[in-house]
Amino acid sequence: MSDIIYKPGHEPHPRETRRIFRNIDRVGYTPSIDSFIKDGGYETLKKVIKTEPASIIDEVKKSGLRGRGGAGFPTGVKWTFIPKGNTKPVYLICNCDESEPGTFKDRFIVHQDPHQLLEGMIIACYAVQAHYAIIYMREEFPEAAKIMRTALKEAEQHHFLGKNILGSGYDLRIILHRGAGAYICGEETGLINSIEGVRPYPRIKPPFFPAAIGLYGCPTIVNNVESLCQVRQVLMRGGEAYATDGAQRSPGTRIIGVSGDVKRPGYYEIISGSITYGELLYDLCGGPREGRTFKAIIPGGASAKVMSCTEVLKGRNPDGSVRKMSIFDVPMDLDSIAQHGSMSGSGGVIVMDDSRSMPEMLRNLNRFFAWESCGQCTPCREGNPWMLKLSERICAGKAAPEDVDLLKSVADNICGRTVCAFGEACSWPVQAFTTKFREEFLAKTQPINALKPHNPETAEARKFLSRED
Amino acid sequence: MTESTDAISALTVEHPSPGKKYYPPFQPTAALEKEAKEYVSMYPEGKELSAVLPIIHMIQGKFGYICPESMSWIAQQCKCTEIHVAGIVSFYPGIRTRCPGKWHIRVCHTIACALSGGEELIGYICEKLGIDPKELSGDEPMGISPDGLWSIEPVECLANCGFGPNLMVNDTLYSQMDKEKVDKLLAEYAEKA
Numbered sequence: 001m002s003d004i005i006y007k008p009g010h011e012p013h014p015r016e017t018r019r020i021f022r023n024i025d026r027v028g029y030t031p032s033i034d035s036f037i038k039d040g041g042y043e044t045l046k047k048v049i050k051t052e053p054a055s056i057i058d059e060v061k062k063s064g065l066r067g068r069g070g071a072g073f074p075t076g077v078k079w080t081f082i083p084k085g086n087t088k089p090v091y092l093i094c095n096c097d098e099s100e101p102g103t104f105k106d107r108f109i110v111h112q113d114p115h116q117l118l119e120g121m122i123i124a125c126y127a128v129q130a131h132y133a134i135i136y137m138r139e140e141f142p143e144a145a146k147i148m149r150t151a152l153k154e155a156e157q158h159h160f161l162g163k164n165i166l167g168s169g170y171d172l173r174i175i176l177h178r179g180a181g182a183y184i185c186g187e188e189t190g191l192i193n194s195i196e197g198v199r200p201y202p203r204i205k206p207p208f209f210p211a212a213i214g215l216y217g218c219p220t221i222v223n224n225v226e227s228l229c230q231v232r233q234v235l236m237r238g239g240e241a242y243a244t245d246g247a248q249r250s251p252g253t254r255i256i257g258v259s260g261d262v263k264r265p266g267y268y269e270i271i272s273g274s275i276t277y278g279e280l281l282y283d284l285c286g287g288p289r290e291g292r293t294f295k296a297i298i299p300g301g302a303s304a305k306v307m308s309c310t311e312v313l314k315g316r317n318p319d320g321s322v323r324k325m326s327i328f329d330v331p332m333d334l335d336s337i338a339q340h341g342s343m344s345g346s347g348g349v350i351v352m353d354d355s356r357s358m359p360e361m362l363r364n365l366n367r368f369f370a371w372e373s374c375g376q377c378t379p380c381r382e383g384n385p386w387m388l389k390l391s392e393r394i395c396a397g398k399a400a401p402e403d404v405d406l407l408k409s410v411a412d413n414i415c416g417r418t419v420c421a422f423g424e425a426c427s428w429p430v431q432a433f434t435t436k437f438r439e440e441f442l443a444k445t446q447p448i449n450a451l452k453p454h455n456p457e458t459a460e461a462r463k464f465l466s467r468e469d
Numbered sequence: 470m471t472e473s474t475d476a477i478s479a480l481t482v483e484h485p486s487p488g489k490k491y492y493p494p495f496q497p498t499a500a501l502e503k504e505a506k507e508y509v510s511m512y513p514e515g516k517e518l519s520a521v522l523p524i525i526h527m528i529q530g531k532f533g534y535i536c537p538e539s540m541s542w543i544a545q546q547c548k549c550t551e552i553h554v555a556g557i558v559s560f561y562p563g564i565r566t567r568c569p570g571k572w573h574i575r576v577c578h579t580i581a582c583a584l585s586g587g588e589e590l591i592g593y594i595c596e597k598l599g600i601d602p603k604e605l606s607g608d609e610p611m612g613i614s615p616d617g618l619w620s621i622e623p624v625e626c627l628a629n630c631g632f633g634p635n636l637m638v639n640d641t642l643y644s645q646m647d648k649e650k651v652d653k654l655l656a657e658y659a660e661k662a
Contacts, residue, residue, distance in 0.1 A: 005632045005644055089513075101579045101626045132513065139526070139563040140627050142640035175511050177519075178526055181563025183625065197518030197547065199560045216516060259581035259630035266631045302580055348630065350581055364580050364588075368625050371562075 013268065013284045019253050020229045021269045023113045031147050033154040036115035042160055044236045045119050049126060049168045056127035060231060062239030064251050068105075069095055069186075069224030070301065070346040071421075072250065072334045075231065079128050079221060081211035088218040092130040093195070094121055096137040096144075096225050097179050097186040100301035101368060102348025105255040105267060106225040110137070110144040114151035118174070120228035122160060123235055125172050128221050133174045136191055139181050148176055183372035187420045188222040190374065201376040202420035224346075226255060247273030247333035254347055256332065258285050261292065261353035270332060277337075278328025281351060292353040296437070297327055299337050300345025302365055303425030305432035313340045342432070358437040359444055362429065363391040369426035377418040383410050384426055391430075393454065394441055400450035404441045408434045480555040481537035484567040487617030491571035492533035497542050501527075505546040521547045521557055525564055534565040562624070570613050570620035572658045575637040578623045581630035586647070590634050591623050593648055597655065618662055619655075 010025040012018050023029045023039065036042070048056055061076030082090060094117065098106040109117055117135075125133050137145055152174055155161040163171050177195055184190045187202045192215050194200035207213060214220025223231075230252055234242045243251045254272045258265050263286030270280075277297065281287065288294050294309045307327045315325040330336050337344045352361060370384040390407045393399040411427035411434075418424075434441055453459040505524050512519040524546055528539050535543075535558050544551045558564050574594060578587045595602045598619045600612035605623055613620040627635045632644040636651075638658060643650070 005629075098628045099626055102581055102630050104628045104630050107628050138628070140624075140637070140642075143642070178523065179563070180522060180526070180561035181624070182561050194522065195519055196516070197521040197549075197557070198553075199556055216513065257631055259633065260584045298580075350584075350630070352584065356584070361580065364578075364583050368579050371625055374560075 015275060015279070015284060016269050017253055017271050017274075018269045019233055020109065020116070020226060020255060021267065023116070024108050024267075025112075029112070031112060031114050031151065033115055033151065033158060036113070036119075037158075041115055042119055042158070044232055045122055045160060046166060048123055048235050049166055049170065053127050053129055056123065056235065059239040060127070060234055063234040063242040064249070065227070065230050065234055065242065066250050066334060067224055068226035068230065068254070068346065070100065070343075072344075075223065075227055078211060078223075079124075081209065082128060082219040082221070083212055086219055089132065090128050090130040091215045091218055091220040092121070092125045092128060092133040093188075093191065093215065093220060093222045094133070094135045094225060094228055095186065095188065095191060095222050096135055096141075097191060098225070098346075099138060099183045099186050100303065100346050100348060101365075102257060102259055102298065102301045102350045103346040104257045104259075105347065107141065107144070108267060109225055109229060110141065110148060114144075114148050115155065116229050116232065117225055118151055118155050118160070120230070120232035121174065122155075122165070122172060124221070124223060124228055124231050125174075126170055130221070131171050131173065133172065134195060134215075135174065135176050136179060136185070136195065137176060138179045138185075145176060145178055152176065182374070183368075184374040184420075184422065187422065190420065191222065192220060199374075201374055202422070204419050246271040247331070247335070250334035254332065254334075256280065256347045256349060258349045258351065260349075260351035261289055261294075261356070262351050263287055263289060273331045273333030273336070276329055276331050277349075278326075280332060280349070281328070285351075288353050292355060294351060295354045295356060296352045296358065296361075298348075298350040298352075298429075299327075300343045301348040302350070302368060303428055304345050305342040305428045306436060307337075307340070307342055307432075308436045311436065357395075358433055358440045359391060359394050362433040363388070363395050365429045365433075366391045366426075369422075369429075373422065373426070377423065379414045379417045380423050380426065383414040386410055387426075387430055394444050397444055397446070398449055398452070398454070399445045400447060401442055401445045402450060403445060404434055404438065407441075477552050477555065478537075480552070480559060481540055482566075483537055486534075486568035486613055487615060488533065488568045488570040488613050488620060490617055492568060493531070495528070495532045495536050495539045495542075497538075501531075501542075502546070505543075509546065517546070517548045518553075521549070521554065525554075525558065529564060534568045536566075565609065565611065567609060567611060567613075569611060569622075571618050571662060572620070572638055574619065574621045575624045575627070576621065577625070577627045577629075577633065577635045579626040579630075582627075582633035582635055585633040587634035587636075590636070590646060590648070590651065591621070594621055594651060594655075597651075618659070 007025045009027045029035050057079050065075045066072045179185045185194045185200050189203035190200040210220040250272050256268045297307045313325050315323050366388040370388040373380050373384045375381040411430035414423045415427040508520040508523040509517050540554045541551045544554045576591050598614045604612035611622045629635045634646050635644045
């Protein structure tokens with residue numbers, strides 16, 4: 001019994017380019033080290049471990065590789081933030097706490113191809129000269145934890161891990177640390193606190209940039225699973241060759257997870273920017289379900305701003321003139337969608353068709369963020385349950401029209417007033433939903449509701465106010 | 470349930486649960502201590518506190534939940550205070566202070582699974598197992614069936630969004646569920662009991 005949907009022999013769509021997901025669904029491919037070595041695995045490590053660590057960092061910088069966890073920060077640049085003349089130990093953490101709703105790429109890497117991650121991770125550790133590294137895996141992947149522990153043992157037996165790796169004199173130890181179901185542990189400083197064994201409240205930046213002051217106060221590099229796999233691809237192809245693929249500012253491939261109302265939801269690996277959202281949804285995913293049309297798209301995980309399919313966006317022609325376009329014409333790279341006010345984040349595309357009620361969708365998202373707020377900063381801790389109450393009231397038809405504006409104003413007051421990016425993550429959906437689908441929210445409200453009590457206690461109290469009852 | 474007199478005992482209350490008969494009661498043994506030491510040794514010198522989460526996972530895996538006695542035992546292993554362990558336990562949604570049923574079902578109800586019917590599935594399973602859906606709200610949302618065999622917990626995102634609705638029974642994930650598949654699955658697990 002496997003913990004994933006395994007589709008052996010499933011042929012990727014012709015417009016896909018599978019590099020990271022090359023071995024996913026391949027017939028006869030197992031997570032064992034033999035499968036990986038037969039496939040040319042650990043050759044890149046053997047090659048680069050003879051070179052200088054600085055040259056690896058240069059290569060990754062040249063490639064223009066940007067992190068795949070959501071923020072899209074250049075990976076090579078992040079590595080150079082370790083202070084010069086540092087005497088403390090350096091740590092590297094692989095962030096496998098994939099918990100952004102809509103994202104499910106890392107699950108397949110750690111379940112079906114764990115050694116790919118390990119090779120990328122060992123290369124990255126060597127580049128930043130870390131001798132101790134941690135894979136932080138979310139608790140909901142118990143099967144993957146077992147696979148990864150076996151993979152770690154196998155790698156050690158083959159001398160890819162442990163003392164004096166491949167005779168280079170370089171030592172590295174990797175351990176697996178499991179989370180316990182908290183979304184906030186995906187935030188790098190929260191994750192570090194979780195490993196330190198305290199409540200995983202995010203730390204304030206500055207001064208707590210992990211590359212300078214991270215785990216146990218030492219320089220720490222936190223990279224996403226897919227980013228580390230991409231590091232292996234960079235070293236395999238060479239930085240310059242990698243940089244020529246795909247969009248100029250975000251080269252390489254991207255793994256897109258599509259969920260929701262399409263005919264063929266699932267994972268797709270594409271060259272960054274090679275296709276548009278329209279091509280993804282209509283060609284790769286087979287379009288909307290029978291008799292339906294697309295209504296809204298969340299382009300980069302639950303915290304990205306929702307895009308309406310009917311909204312008119314301004315695009316630029318190559319000659320500089322302005323043209324009208326829709327979300328379907330936006331190319332799938334990291335930056336294009338950001339110009340239209342949303343973000344492409346971790347590549348989780350959630351699609352909703354015309355049968356969906358937008359206030360209901362927002363209520364679901366608000367419940368997620370209210371549940372996952374860590375409670376450190378007051379605006380987020382108090383604001384999220386408030387937004388949940390407001391959206392529940394709207395869905396129940398008990399809200400007044402002003403409540404829609406109140407909902408947005410609560411979101412506006414959380415955004416930018418918290419320690420970590422959770423404040424933005426929870427308020428962006430509210431801002432976008434209430435602005436772009438305002439009519440739909442207002443249709444569920446009634447002016448008379450402003451005069452009615454919201455709960456049994458206030459209803460009880462009202463009897464003192466009116467003479468009629 | 471006893472009246473609590475201070476903050477620590479208020480946080481570390483023993484909750485009644487019919488699921489307890491399926492799990493052994495917590496007993497500190499030498500073997501457990503040895504296992505805990507192994508976890509501590511995974512982390513750098515002097516960083517025992519880091520092992521708190523792995524040790525909690527070990528205890529929860531063996532005994533089903535974190536009882537007040539085990540909290541003080543964990544505190545000893547990690548060289549921290551009991552209230553610190555209580556703070557960790559109360560933070561994470563994945564750690565329970567109430568014993569679940571033998572088969573603990575976690576159903577995802579976040580947006581992608583909700584789009585494919587995850588929320589309805591929760592109500593359906595509750596009805597089938599005779600669990601009051603009102604138990605699924607509050608700080609520790611978990612409903613336990615009267616015979617203690619089943620428990621259900623709505624959870625946020627299991628990271629398998631493309632293949633919803635998803636649910637987990639103990640450590641195994643099941644995707645693309647519907648009512649018929651749930652019926653079959655519950656019958657399968659009922660037989661195993």
